[in-house]
Structure formats: C-alpha cells, structure tokens
Amino acid sequence: xxxxxxxxxxxxxxxxxxxxxxxxxxxxxxxxxxxxxxxxxxxxxxxxxxxxxxxxxxxxxxxxxxxxxxxxxxxxxxxxxxxxxxxxxxxxxxxxxxxxxxxxxxxxxxxxxxxxxxxxxxxxxxxxxxxxxxxxxxxxxxxxxxxxxxxxxxxxxxxxxxxxxxxxxxxxxxxxxxxxxxxxxxxxxxxxxxxxxxxxxxxxxxxxxxxxxxxxxxxxxxxxxxxxxxxxxxxxxxxxxxxxxxxxxxxxxxxxxxxxxxxxxxxxxxxxxxxxxxxxxxxxxxxxxxxxxxxxxxxxxxxxxxxxxxxxxxxxxxxxxxxxxxxxxxxxxxxxxxxxxxxxxxxxxxxxxxxxxxxxxxxxxxxxxxxxxxxxxxxxxxxxxxxxxxxxxxxxxxxxxxx
Numbered sequence: 001x002x003x004x005x006x007x008x009x010x011x012x013x014x015x016x017x018x019x020x021x022x023x024x025x026x027x028x029x030x031x032x033x034x035x036x037x038x039x040x041x042x043x044x045x046x047x048x049x050x051x052x053x054x055x056x057x058x059x060x061x062x063x064x065x066x067x068x069x070x071x072x073x074x075x076x077x078x079x080x081x082x083x084x085x086x087x088x089x090x091x092x093x094x095x096x097x098x099x100x101x102x103x104x105x106x107x108x109x110x111x112x113x114x115x116x117x118x119x120x121x122x123x124x125x126x127x128x129x130x131x132x133x134x135x136x137x138x139x140x141x142x143x144x145x146x147x148x149x150x151x152x153x154x155x156x157x158x159x160x161x162x163x164x165x166x167x168x169x170x171x172x173x174x175x176x177x178x179x180x181x182x183x184x185x186x187x188x189x190x191x192x193x194x195x196x197x198x199x200x201x202x203x204x205x206x207x208x209x210x211x212x213x214x215x216x217x218x219x220x221x222x223x224x225x226x227x228x229x230x231x232x233x234x235x236x237x238x239x240x241x242x243x244x245x246x247x248x249x250x251x252x253x254x255x256x257x258x259x260x261x262x263x264x265x266x267x268x269x270x271x272x273x274x275x276x277x278x279x280x281x282x283x284x285x286x287x288x289x290x291x292x293x294x295x296x297x298x299x300x301x302x303x304x305x306x307x308x309x310x311x312x313x314x315x316x317x318x319x320x321x322x323x324x325x326x327x328x329x330x331x332x333x334x335x336x337x338x339x340x341x342x343x344x345x346x347x348x349x350x351x352x353x354x355x356x357x358x359x360x361x362x363x364x365x366x367x368x369x370x371x372x373x374x375x376x377x378x379x380x381x382x383x384x385x386x387x388x389x390x391x392x393x394x395x396x397x398x399x400x401x402x403x
Contacts, residue, residue, distance in 0.1 A: 006112040007143060008033045008103055010129070013048025015168060017118045019157060020145045021055050022164050024116055027149075032116075033059040035106055037099050040066045040184025040242065051167075061106060065098060066184055070241035073098050073320075074185050078284055079229040079339075080304065080332045081292075082312040087262055089278045089285065090315050091186025096125055097320035100132030107140055114141035121147045124267050128318035135321035178205065184245055186258075186278040197263050197273045208249065208277040212256030212350030219348035221355070222251060224287045226343070229336025231284055245280045252279025256350040267317045283345065283352045290343040290354035294362040300335050307331070 007024055011017045011034035024032050034052045038045055045062050052060045073094050084090055103115045115133065119125035121144070130142050151157055161168050179191040187208045193199050203211065225233035232238060234247050252258050258279035266272055292301060307328055314325045341359025345352050367376040 004028050004030055004113045004141065006031045006033065006110060007114045007116050008035055008107045008110065008112045009116045010099055010103055010118065011036050011048060011052065012118070013045070013051045015161065015166075016157075018051055018055070018166050019161055019164075020116065020118050021052070021057070022166060023145055023149060023160075024143065025055070028143075031059070032057060033106060033110055033112060034061065035099075035103055036060075036062045037095075037102060038062065038064045038066060039069050039095055039098070040246070041182040043182075059110065063102060065102065066242040067240060069095065069098055069184060070245050074245065074281070075230045075241060076329060076333070077315060078281070078288055079336050080308055080311050080328075081285060081289060082308060082315060083285075084312045084316045085262075085264055086309075087260055088264060088276060088316075089186060089260075089281045090312065091183060091276065091278055091281065092125070092181050092188055093128065093316045093318075094185065094320075095183050096128035096318065097132045100129050101136060103129075104133055104136045104140060108137070112140075114143050116143040116145065119144065119146065122268070122270070124316070124318070127267055128320075131318040132321050180207075182207075184242060184249070185281050186276055188277075189275040190272065194273050194275060201261055201275050205275050206259065206277060209253045209259055209279055210256045212259070215254065215256040215349050219346045220251065220255060221344060221346055222283075223342050223344045224248075224284070225341075226288070226291045227340045229288070229333075229339040231287065245284075248280030248283045250279075251347060252283050252352070253277075255347040255352075257347060257352050258282035259350065283347070286352045286354060287343040287345055288339075290345070290357045291341050291359060292339055294357055294364045295339045295341065295359050296335065297363065304332065304335055 007028060007030060009017065009021060009024060009032050011021060013036065021032055021034065024030075034048075034057050036045055036048045049060050049062060077090060077094050082090055084093070103117075106112070107115050117126070117129045119129060126144055126147070130144070133140055133142055151160060158168060160166075178189045178194070181188045189205050189207075194201060194205070223235055224231050225236070225238075230241075231244055234244060239247060258277055258281065260276040260278070261273075262276060263271055263273045292304075296304070311325065311328045311332070314320070314322065314328070319325050338359075338361040340361055341357065343354055344356040346355050365376065368378060
C-alpha cells in the first residue's frame with residue numbers, strides 16, 4: 001500500500017473532530033490539512049482555526065460555501081419539490097456532497113493521499129461522504145476513524161481527550177448533548193430524550209423557530225419572485241440565493257414555520273428520530289408548488305410528482321453525483337423552463353399558505369373555467385364522447401363480472 005503522507009480532514013473544531021485530528025496525527029504520522037466549510041451554520045468559525053493551530057496544523061482551510069450551497073445544491077433540489085418519505089426537506093443530506101466535493105478538490109491541490117471524516121458507523125453521513133468521493137475521485141483513500149479506532153464509548157472519548165490535553169467543554173463532560181447539525185437550510189437535532197419516539201420533544205430543542213402558539217397573532221404577507229424555477233426576489237427585492245434563503249429563514253422562524261418531528265428510515269437499515277427546523281425551505285417549497293400550479297402542464301406536473309420520491313431517496317442515500325440523479329435533474333430542470341412569476345403567501349402560526357399567484361407564462365385560462373359566457377369556444381357536448389371513450393373499458397369489465 002502507498003504510504004499516506006498527507007490527509008485532508010473535514011473539521012468542525014468540535015470535540016469529536018478535534019480528537020480525530022490528534023488520532024490521525026498519531027496513527028499515520030503525517031501532515032493533516034483541515035477543511036472547515038461555512039454553510040451558514042450560524043457559528044463563529046475562527047475558533048476552529050485556533051484549535052487547529054494549537055494541534056500543530058499548518059494548512060488550515062475555512063471556506064465560505066454559502067452561495068454555492070444554495071445555488072448549486074439547495075435550489076436544484078427544490079426544483080424537484082424534494083421530500084424524503086413525504087416530509088423531510090433533506091437539509092443534512094444535501095450538504096454532504098458539497099463538503100465531499102471540496103475535500104476532494106483540496107486533496108488534489110495539496111497532493112493528499114486520503115481524506116477523513118467524523119461520521120459514525122451508525123449514520124447516513126458516512127455513506128454520503130464516501131459515495132460522493134467514490135464518484136469524484138476513486139483513487140483517494142477514505143479514513144473513517146469511528147470505524148477504525150478502538151474507542152467504543154463516550155467515556156473513552158473523554159479519556160482520550162484529557163490524555164492528549166484536548167479541551168473538553170464543560171457541557172460535554174456529563175450527559176451526552178444533543179447531536180446537532182446546522183446549515184443555511186436547516187437545523188437537525190437528535191439524541192438524548194429524542195431517542196424515545198414516545199417522548200414529547202422539550203421546548204429547548206428548537207433553536208431556529210418560535211413555538212407556533214407564541215408566533216405573532218397578525219399574519220404576514222410576502223411575495224416571492226421566481227425565474228425558471230428558482231426564487232430570485234422577496235417582496236420585489238432581488239437577492240443572491242444565500243441572502244434570499246437567510247431572509248426567508250428569519251421570516252419563517254418568527255412565525256414558527258418549518259418544524260418537523262420525524263421518525264425516518266436510515267439508509268443503513270435502522271429507524272431514527274430527529275427534530276428538523278427548515279423555515280425558509282418550507283416557505284420555498286410551498287411557493288414553488290404555487291408557481292408550478294399555473295405554469296406546468298398537467299402531465300409534466302404529475303410526472304414530476306412520480307419521480308420525486310426516487311429523486312429524494314437518491315439524495316438521502318448519498319447518490320448526488322450518481323448518473324441516475326443527474327439524469328433526473330436534467331428532466332426536472334427542463335420542466336422549469338416556464339416556471340416564472342410571483343407567488344404571494346400568508347405566514348401565520350406555523351403555516352405558509354399560498355393566497356395568490358401570477359405569471360406571464362401562465363397556462364391558466366379564466367375563459368375556459370368560468371361559469372359565465374366564455375370568449376373561448378368550448379362545446380359542452382364534447383365531454384360526452386370523452387367520458388364514453390374513457391368508460392369503454394369499465395363497461396367491458398362490468399359486463400364480464402356480471403354487473
């Protein structure tokens with residue numbers, strides 16, 4: 001085997017990846033390059049740099065990926081109205097291929113033989129990271145410490161940290177904290193009391209949204225502009241993708257929108273429970289369906305809904321860079337050619353409701369659906385033949401069954 005002389009580590013600066021950093025240095029005796037992605041998680045990232053420096057890291061990368069995250073990953077996914085198992089907006093899933101892409105890019109740049117991540121052997125993230133790397137550069141070795149080292153308990157983890165003088169936050173010394181993942185699209189919370197699906201999630205679990213009961217008693221009306229399926233403005237103000245999602249996160253959070261308590265099926269086979277908060281994403285999903293309702297042909301819209309579960313499952317399972325996801329994306333993107341216009345929504349007590357939609361490319365015809373005299377000729381008698389032809393097989397079926 002080729003000796004590993006340099007490793008690129010996906011590094012948050014938290015306890016787990018700080019320990020992994022030290023373990024990699026000890027185990028492989030090589031240089032470790034740290035990569036910290038700014039995905040809008042709302043945390044100060046400079047402390048990660050300071051911790052890496054304390055551990056002797058010479059090459060520290062902290063990269064602002066917020067615009068790329070939203071424009072190249074979140075928005076393409078939203079064009080599909082993607083929901084895993086009908087509910088989950090895939091906030092963690094969609095971030096992993098972007099992180100993997102940059103890990104591979106840095107590894108190539110610095111001539112590293114391997115990349116490392118801190119995902120555990122029980123979760124989905126290990127699969128997502130590694131499938132993405134397989135698709136982007138199969139020559140790069142992947143190191144997954146949680147599957148390799150002999151640390152088997154939280155107590156052993158803390159003992160390792162203290163032995164190597166790795167700072168342990170006071171709240172990490174006792175009971176294990178919630179496992180939290182955050183980015184510009186969502187916040188997910190798992191662990192502790194949430195591991196029992198019969199227990200009601202305590203109020204302090206929620207970080208991004210107010211309780212809908214405590215949300216303002218007055219509805220807020222907003223308008224979102226779309227071009228070719230992507231949101232481009234809020235209340236007439238054009239914004240970059242990351243700025244737009246940030247704005248909607250604030251609006252949605254204030255009105256308690258986007259909360260989800262979900263028991264989902266992980267790719268590796270077990271069920272898990274998580275609390276998800278996706279305020280801006282929930283508003284965008286509702287608005288996008290609103291503009292599609294007047295701009296998409298019926299058959300095209302129904303076909304999109306048929307492939308959406310498959311597309312969502314591919315993202316959830318880590319196949320963002322797989323050929324089948326790219327094929328489906330091409331179909332989805334083609335469907336968005338005329339999905340432009342504006343949608344007005346009412347935000348109120350945990351809900352985002354479409355109250356109007358308009359588009360210069362609308363397929364909606366008031367003359368066709370009106371109960372009044374229409375300017376467009378529509379012969380009601382035509383429906384008789386239409387119904388008779390569609391009923392032909394039903395009449396044959398009924399005759400055979402003696403009806």
